[in-house]
Each structure stands twice: as structure tokens, then as C-alpha cells.
Amino acid sequence: xxxxxxxxxxxxxxxxxxxxxxxxxxxxxxxxxxxxxxxxxxxxxxxxxxxxxxxxxxxxxxxxxxxxxxxxxxxxxxxxxxxxxxxxxxxxxxxxxxxxxxxxxxxxxxxxxxxxxxxxxxxxxxxxxxxxxxxxxxxxxxxxxxxxxxxxxxxxxxxxxxxxxxxxxxxxxxxxxxxxxxxxxxxxxxxxxxxxxxxxxxxxxxxxxxxxxxxxxxxxxxxxxxxxxxxxxxxxxxxxxxxxxxxxxxxxxxxxxxxxxxxxxxxxxxxxxxxxxxxxxxxxxxxxxxxxxxxxxxxxxxxxxxxxxxxxxxx
Amino acid sequence: xxxxxxxxxxxxxxxxxxxxxxxxxxxxxxxxxxxxxxxxxxxxxxxxxxxxxxxxxxxxxxxxxxxxxxxxxxxxxxxxxxxxxxxxxxxxxxxxxxxxxxxxxxxxxxxxxxxxxxxxxxxxxxxxxxxxxxxxxxxxxxxxxxxxxxxxxxxxxxxxxxxxxxxxxxxxxxxxxxxxxxxxxxxxxxxxxxxxxxxxxxxxxxxxxxxxxxxxxxxxxxxxxxxxxxxxxxxxxxxxxxxxxxxxxxxxxxxxxxxxxxxxxxxxxxxxxxxxxxxxxxxxxxxxxxxxxxxxxxxxxxxxxxxxxxxxxxxxxxxxx
Numbered sequence: 325x326x327x328x329x330x331x332x333x334x335x336x337x338x339x340x341x342x343x344x345x346x347x348x349x350x351x352x353x354x355x356x357x358x359x360x361x362x363x364x365x366x367x368x369x370x371x372x373x374x375x376x377x378x379x380x381x382x383x384x385x386x387x388x389x390x391x392x393x394x395x396x397x398x399x400x401x402x403x404x405x406x407x408x409x410x411x412x413x414x415x416x417x418x419x420x421x422x423x424x425x426x427x428x429x430x431x432x433x434x435x436x437x438x439x440x441x442x443x444x445x446x447x448x449x450x451x452x453x454x455x456x457x458x459x460x461x462x463x464x465x466x467x468x469x470x471x472x473x474x475x476x477x478x479x480x481x482x483x484x485x486x487x488x489x490x491x492x493x494x495x496x497x498x499x500x501x502x503x504x505x506x507x508x509x510x511x512x513x514x515x516x517x518x519x520x521x522x523x524x525x526x527x528x529x530x531x532x533x534x535x536x537x538x539x540x541x542x543x544x545x546x547x548x549x550x551x552x553x554x555x556x557x558x559x560x561x562x563x564x565x566x567x568x569x570x571x572x573x574x575x576x577x578x579x580x581x582x583x584x585x586x587x588x589x590x591x592x593x594x595x596x597x598x599x600x601x602x603x604x605x606x607x608x609x610x611x612x613x614x615x616x617x618x619x620x621x622x623x624x625x626x627x628x629x630x631x632x633x634x635x636x637x638x639x
Numbered sequence: 640x641x642x643x644x645x646x647x648x649x650x651x652x653x654x655x656x657x658x659x660x661x662x663x664x665x666x667x668x669x670x671x672x673x674x675x676x677x678x679x680x681x682x683x684x685x686x687x688x689x690x691x692x693x694x695x696x697x698x699x700x701x702x703x704x705x706x707x708x709x710x711x712x713x714x715x716x717x718x719x720x721x722x723x724x725x726x727x728x729x730x731x732x733x734x735x736x737x738x739x740x741x742x743x744x745x746x747x748x749x750x751x752x753x754x755x756x757x758x759x760x761x762x763x764x765x766x767x768x769x770x771x772x773x774x775x776x777x778x779x780x781x782x783x784x785x786x787x788x789x790x791x792x793x794x795x796x797x798x799x800x801x802x803x804x805x806x807x808x809x810x811x812x813x814x815x816x817x818x819x820x821x822x823x824x825x826x827x828x829x830x831x832x833x834x835x836x837x838x839x840x841x842x843x844x845x846x847x848x849x850x851x852x853x854x855x856x857x858x859x860x861x862x863x864x865x866x867x868x869x870x871x872x873x874x875x876x877x878x879x880x881x882x883x884x885x886x887x888x889x890x891x892x893x894x895x896x897x898x899x900x901x902x903x904x905x906x907x908x909x910x911x912x913x914x915x916x917x918x919x920x921x922x923x924x925x926x927x928x929x930x931x932x933x934x935x936x937x938x939x940x941x942x943x944x945x946x947x948x949x950x951x952x953x954x955x956x957x958x959x960x
Contacts, residue, residue, distance in 0.1 A: 327764050331757060332750070422751070426744035427799070430713045431765035432806070434734040438765075636717065 325433065325441035333446060336411050340453050347400075347457055351464040354393055361386060362467045371470060383471055394468055394478070401481045403457060404490035405519050407450045412498020413511035415442065416634075420506040436635050443499055443627060450495050451488040458487035473552030473605040477527060480554075480611070489616035489623075494519045496626040503633055526618060532556050534614045535607060540600045543592055552605030563595035664727025665689055666810040666842035667712055671721035674707050681707035683866040685721070689842060689859065696853030696874075697846040698936055699863035705846040706745060708863070709812050713742050726809055738767050741803030741811040741841070745818065747796040751788030755781045755798060762802040773835060774801035793824025797831055804835035811836070811843045817852045829856065850933045860932075862939050870939045874932060881935055882920060883928040884912040896920035902938040913938045 330337075362368075365386055370379035387394070416439075419425040429435040462483045465474070474483055497518055501511040537556050560568040573591075580590035603611070665688045672685040682704035689695050697705050710716040711723050714730035714737065722729070728736040749758055755778065763769040781794055790798065796816060803811060813832075817825045833856070836843055847853055853860070860877060862870040870877070881901070884894070888910045891903070896918040904911045913930060920927050 325764070328761060331753070331761070423744065423746065423748040424750055426710075426713075426715060426742070427748045427750075428765070429715065430737055430740065430742040430744075431762065432735070432738035432767045433765045434737070435714075436734075 325438065326445060329442050329445045332442075333411070337449060339410070340449070343403075343406075344453055344456055344460075348460055351460050355464055358390055358393070358464075358467055361389060367467070367471065386471070387468075390468075394465075397461060397465065397482065398478050400457070400461060403482075404454055404487060405494050405516060407454070407491040408494025408496075408498035408515040408519055409512045411446055411450060412495040413502050413515050414508050415446070415499050415502055417502030417506060417508040417511040420502070421508060436631055439499075439631060439634055443496070443630075447492055447495055447623075450491045454488035454491035458483060458485075461487075471551060473554075475552060475554035475603055475605045475608055475611070477554075480531075480608070481527070484609070484612040485616035486612055486619065489619035490519075490523070493522070493619040493623040493626070496623040496630070500626050500630045500633075503630055522619075522622065526615065530618070531611065531615060532603065534611050535603070537601045537603055540602065542598050542600065553602040554605070555600055555602045557601045558598060560591075560596055560598050563597075568596060664724070666691055666726055667723075667844065668725075668727075669708070669711075669721065669723045672708075672711065672718055672723050673720040674704075674711060674716055675719040680719075680866050682711070682863075685863070685866075685868050687861055687868050687871055689844070689861070690873075691842055692840055693859040693873075694836070694843045694857050695845065695859040695861060696857030697844050697861050697863065698850060698853055698940075699846075699848065700940060701848055703848075703863040704866050705848075705863055706814055709742070709744075709814050709844070709846060712812060713737065713740060738806065739809045741806050741808035743796070743799045743803050743813045743816060745814040747792075747799035747816075749787045749795060749799055749802075751786065753787050754784050755787065755790070756783040758787055758798060758802065759805075762805055766806050768807050770805045770807055773804045773831075774798065777801050777831075791824070792819045793821065793827060796820060796824070796828055800828060800831055800835070804831075804839070807839055808841050809839075811841045812846075813844065814846045815848070816845060817847060817849060825852070832856075850936050853936075854932050860936070862936055864940050870936070877935065878930065878932060880915050881930045882914055882916050883930045883934075884914060884920065884925040885928065886910055886925045894920065894922060894925070896922075902941065 365382050367382065367386060370383055416425075419428060425435075428438060433441075462469075465479060465483065468474075469479060469483075472479075474480055480486070494515065498511060498515040501514040501518070502508070505511045505514060560573055562568055576591060576594065576596075577587040580587040583590075667687070667689045669685050669687050673683040674681045675683075681702075685704070685708065697708065699705050707716065711718055712725050712730060714734055717731060724730075725736050726739055730736055730740075750761070753761065755774075759771050759774045762774070763771055777794075777797060781790065781798060787795060787798070800813070800816070803813075816828060816832075820828060832843070845853060845857060858874050860871060860874055861868060882897075884897075886909075888905060888908050891900070891912075894914070896916050897912075897914040897920065898917040899915045901913040901915065903913075913935070
């Protein structure tokens with residue numbers, strides 16, 4: 325089956341390799357100016373424990389300088405979906421669309437084995453490619469990671485173990501969608517929708533609760549957020565711990581300005597504090613493991629369903 | 640790894656019923672087999688048993704259930720009711736039986752982007768037994784580097800057949816193999832089929848809606864009509880047991896030697912009956928004739944009894960077409 329898989333999917337493999345080479349070349353090309361700027365501004369001196377004075381401005385300047393690049397790299401979050409769209413979805417849909425399953429599934433290889441061999445070989449290739457892409461991104465983002473951390477979605481989603489796990493899940497989804505819809509384009513659409521929905525649900529509802537978030541109470545005037553943490557919520561409370569609405573806060577600030585008092589000082593005299601709820605950056609790998617585990621489990625479940633369907637109700 | 644794929648758990652499943660498809664078991668046997676698609680039945684109450692080594696014509700109009708039956712036999716569809724067994728084994732529960740079955744689906748599907756050589760390699764990699772010599776004989780005329788998508792319909796059909804024959808199957812299923820082939824390509828296909836079958840002594844099932852194709856090669860007939868089996872048996876025996884009676888129009892009583900009237904047709908004062916016999920017909924008022932296979936099958940495909948047509952004088956004479 326290895327030969328069969330290679331023969332049928334070599335164009336996808338070549339395209340995947342091309343994508344990786346392009347990614348590596350782009351990373352190499354853009355990395356040089358970033359590292360140069362990093363050293364020029366001596367940004368390593370601005371890392372959280374030993375924050376020099378003026379670091380705020382230097383870091384902001386650095387981030388502003390490379391904001392568009394960092395945003396582009398954030399866009400690589402769509403990369404794992406490609407495995408589902410262009411490898412997973414056509415796997416069965418194209419066979420069913422062209423009727424070639426009647427040829428492929430009536431040889432001596434049982435169709436369950438045919439599907440399992442092809443899926444696992446393609447999954448292995450996908451996972452390898454996604455791991456490599458993830459490593460490239462991690463290397464490229466390391467200056468940003470040291471400054472702003474990688475616990476927030478802009479770093480977390482494109483680094484580490486979750487990238488191959490997403491790709492594996494997208495691939496599995498594509499295969500099942502192809503079996504159910506029997507049309508390549510329709511299967512690609514369904515794959516994209518379900519994949520995006522799953523990612524969104526995990527990101528919005530599950531990931532903030534993988535472990536109980538920590539809380540930090542700071543003075544109302546304190547603007548500083550600790551770099552490296554993923555801030556889930558940042559609310560103003562009064563001395564009794566009741567939440568203060570934005571409208572209320574605006575009113576207080578307005579009141580202070582009218583009275584000619586510094587608003588920050590005024591808020592402090594009111595006894596108001598800010599409660600920040602966050603996931604610390606130190607939990608990065610734990611969270612990576614948990615999230616990758618979730619997606620791998622989902623992928624295996626989807627593959628199991630596909631195998632069951634293909635055996636029970638083939639066409 | 641590819642050579643051992645079939646050796647997995649399914650191949651040695653102890654649950655495989657019957658004598659493993661060697662001797663005794665019919666190559667294809669169905670009991671009360673039915674398949675319902677979303678609304679309607681593609682095949683219903685199909686009971687048949689094919690003899691070993693026969694060349695079976697699976698006849699029937701379009702949508703009579705021929706392709707459905709073949710898809711059920713190859714495990715591409717699950718029966719809604721009834722059972723089907725191939726070489727004594729259930730093609731769904733025991734898919735390893737497909738190693739013994741050659742199947743060329745309608746339109747001879749192959750991968751269009753593969754070259755001829757790739758297709759032969761595919762068959763070699765996905766089968767336990769794959770004799771590429773049959774396909775290799777075709778290579779000079781096809782060209783090993785030609786893409787399957789660029790082959791003519793006839794060449795593609797022959798390649799598909801050669802790959803199926805390469806499995807050295809005990810049962811060979813061909814779905815509308817002659818559809819879309821010109822007469823010459825059809826003859827070449829048939830030549831390849833006959834050569835291959837002569838070597839393997841496989842049971843062959845040829846599904847076709849063209850009776851002439853079936854008449855050329857088949858020695859056994861299964862006629863599907865209205866989703867079920869209408870007629871089956873050895874061609875010679877069937878022709879032997881049917882007679883065409885012609886005589887003047889008259890009220891029909893029972894005729895000696897006639898078991899059943901299959902079809903009656905009136906034309907003017909002439910009455911033509913297709914009957915099954917259980918003895919010689921001696922009544923001199925009937926002219927007794929042998930029936931051709933095509934007419935026999937058409938009679939069974941048509942509704943039971945044709946209604947008496949209008950008197951001829953009231954039917955306007957008109958050219959057809």
C-alpha cells in the first residue's frame with residue numbers, strides 16, 4: 325500500500341514539501357532583520373525580571389516595527405487546515421466521485437485495510453510536515469516569545485505540539501467528510517467549517533479552563549500586565565469586591581477630571597482595584613500537551629467512525 | 640508489506656462459513672436478496688444459484704438491478720434483506736473472498752492519471768495473486784507510458800479486464816462490458832475474455848442490456864426484470880423447453896403438450912403464442928417453431944400478457960421514426 329499511497333498522493337506530497345521550503349526560506353529571510361533589531365535595542369535587558377527604565381517604549385517600538393510580520397505569521401494558523409482540505413477531503417471523495425472505488429475496493433486488499441493504510445501513511449507525512457513547520461515558526465518567533473510570551477493564542481496556536489495535532493485532526497475530518505458527502509468540493513467545505521468550529525470551541529471555552537486560572541490583584545492605576553501570561557479577564561472591583569461596570573468607571577474618571585484630580589489617584593482613593601485573571605506562561609507545555617491530546621483523541625475517534633462507516637455502509 | 644496485506648485478520652477469520660469457496664459452493668448464490676435505495680428497490684426478492692464454470696448472461700433492461708446485484712456480490716453495497724454468498728462466503732463479513740473475484744465495473748473505472756504500467760503495478764500491489772502476463776501482452780498495443788485517461792474506451796476496457804483476469808479469479812463479474820465499445824473493440828474484448836477464461840475455467844457473469852452480446856457467449860441466463868429474477872437456466876435447456884405456436888386466432892383452451900403460455904400476441908387473424916412445453920405438441924392446427932433467445936428474453940422482460948391490440952383497420956398506417 326505504500327507504493328499505492330505514494331503514487332496517488334505524490335503531487336500533494338511535493339506541494340507540501342514546496343510549502344515547507346517556502347516557509348523555511350521566508351523565515352530565514354525575515355529573521356535576520358528581526359534578530360539584528362533585537363540586539364541593537366538590547367532587548368534581552370528588558371525581559372520581565374530586570375526591566376530597565378524605558379523598556380516600555382523600546383519594546384513597543386520593536387513590536388511596532390515588526391507588527392505586520394508577526395501578524396502574517398499568526399496567519400499560519402490556517403496551515404493545518406490545508407491538510408484536511410487538500411489531503412483528507414479528496415482521499416475518499418475523489419474515488420467516490422470518479423467511481424474508482426469500484427476498482428480499488430474489489431482487489432484483494434480489503435477496503436478497511438486500504439483506508440487504514442492510506443490514512444495512517446498520509447497522517448504520518450502530515451504530522452511530520454506540521455512538526456517541521458511548527459519548529460520553524462518557534463525558531464522565528466523566539467524573540468517575540470521572550471518579550472510577549474507564547475501563552476496567548478497568537479503564539480500558542482502556531483507553536484509546539486498543537487500544530488501537528490491540528491493537522492492530524494483536519495486530515496481525519498477531511499476523510500470522513502469525503503466519505504459522507506462523496507463530493508470533493510463539498511467535503512472540503514465541510515472540513516473547513518467543522519475544523520474551524522472545533523478550534524474555536526476549544527480556544528474559547530476549553531483552553532481557558534484546562535487548569536484553574538490564577539488571579540492577581542493590582543492597584544487600579546497599575547497599567548502593567550505581566551508579559552508572558554495569557555490574560556483571560558481584567559476587571560475593576562470596588563473595596564467590597566463588587567465588579568464595576570465600564571460606565572461607572574467612566575463616570576468616576578469624568579468626575580475626577582472635573583474636580584481637577586488625577587483620575588488614577590482618585591480611583592485608588594476610592595479603594596478600587598483591578599483583578600486580573602490569567603494563565604501563567606509557565607503552563608505553556610502543560611497546555612500544549614492537553615490541547616494536542618484533545619485533538620489527537622478527536623482525530624482517532626473520527627478515523628474510527630470512518631472505518632466503521634466504510635465497512636458497514638460502503639457506498 | 641503490500642504483498643501480505645490480505646494475510647490480515649480477515650483472511651484467516653474462523654467465522655468464514657462453508658468450504659472456503661473451493662468445491663461445492665456455488666460461485667454466486669442469493670436468497671431473497673433485496674436492496675432498497677432511498678425510495679425504491681433496486682433489487683428485490685432475488686434468489687439464484689449459478690453453476691460452476693458457466694458463462695452467465697445477466698440480462699435485463701436498464702435499471703433492472705444488474706449493477707446492484709454485482710455491487711452486492713462485491714461487497715460494495717450492503718443488502719437490505721436476504722443474503723448473498725460468493726464462493727460460499729459472505730462478501731461483506733469475509734471481504735478476503737474478493738481475492739478470488741475479478742470485477743470490472745461499468746465503464747471500466749481505472750485511475751485516469753495512472754499510466755498503463757502504473758495500473759498493472761497497482762493491481763500487483765493490491766492483490767495476493769497477480770499475474771501480470773495477461774496485461775503485459777497488451778502492453779505493445781497500449782504503450783506502457785500511456786496515461787489511462789488517454790486510452791480509447793476499448794483499450795481501457797481491455798486493460799481493466801486484463802487486470803481482473805490477472806487475479807486468476809474463480810468468479811469474474813463484468814458489468815456492461817460492451818457498452819460504449821465499437822464492434823471491433825467489442826470483439827477484441829471478447830477475444831481477451833475467452834482466452835483468459837479458457838485458461839482459468841472461471842465462472843463468468845456478463846451483465847448486459849444488449850441481448851445480442853449475451854447470445855454470443857453465454858451458456859446460462861439470468862434475466863432480471865422489475866427488480867427480481869424472471870428467468871434463469873441453461874440456454875439450451877431454456878430454448879428446448881419453449882416453443883412458438885402460430886395459428887389462426889381462436890378462443891384459447893388448453894393445448895396438449897403446453898404447460899404454460901408465456902405470451903400471446905395477436906396480429907390480424909394470426910395468433911402467436913410463446914409457451915413452455917411438457918411434451919410434444921401434436922395439434923396440427925398449430926405451426927410449432929423453435930424460439931430464438933432474443934425473442935424468448937424479450938417475452939419475459941415484457942409484461943405478462945400483452946393486451947389485444949386495436950383492430951388493424953382502425954390503426955392508421957404510418958412510418959416509424
